[in-house]
Amino acid sequence: MKKVIAFILALAAAAVLISCGGEKEEGDKTSGQKSETGTTAPTTGSEEQSSTSGTSTQNPPIPDTEGLLFEQNGNAYTVSGFGDYTVTEIGIPSTHEGLLVTAIGDSAFEELRNLTSVRIPNSITSIGINAFSGCTGLVSITLPSSLKELGDSAFSGCTGIVSVTLPEKVTSVGSGAFENCEKLTSVTIPEGVTSMGVQVFRNCTSLTDIYYGGSQAKWTEIAEHAGVSSTVTVHYNSQG
Helix, strand or coil, rough: CHHHHHHHHHHHHHHHHHHHHHHHHHHHHHHHHHHHHHHHHHHHHHHHHHHHHCCEEECCCCCCCCCCEEEECEEEEEEECCCCCCCCCCCCEEEEECCCEEEECCCCCCCCCCCEECCCCCCEEEECCCCCCEEEEEECCCCCCCCEECCCCCCCCCCCCCEEECCCCEEEECCCCCCCCCCCCCCCCCCCCCCEECCCHHHCEEEEEEEEEEEEEEHHHCCCCCCCCCCCECCCCCCC
């Protein structure tokens, strides 16, 4: 009888041990699941920050440049110069001391060879003689929609510029405005241009296409002495 009781007690003890072991295993699995979930959440947050950072890496606009020189002409200002020959970017403000900046003066940025980009505001209506002449570092230029006049040799010797689009309001292009722009390949000229000086495109050895908004007859009238090579194709009644 004693042996039977001892056997029953042994079986009961074994059942208790097995039950405890199963609960511990379940606890370990649950703990493991929580740990894995805990490490996943921060990864998602990190990915969101990286994505947001990526969308904010676009090049910001060029800020207004300090140290520009101005001359007052009536109720407006003209940018007359800048003394730092090491500058690579220039941002021209649309106003100065409460008045509009409407012009870039003669030789204002001449021979700034390190200059690579310029922001010209929509208040500018004229660009003067030799304004950017010899700025060999310029690779592109966006002219404002407000522009009406381009002075003599305004961009002469800008050997890095590849293409130019003159805005619709431009009526006059000065002599030699793009002379010696060796890499210039295409130019867009609106129909509103009524005057072009001599040798505007002289020595533009890479120029292949001019897109002109007017007729062939009108082009012949205004561009007779503009220095356009016979190898250049002029596309009439075109906007480029």
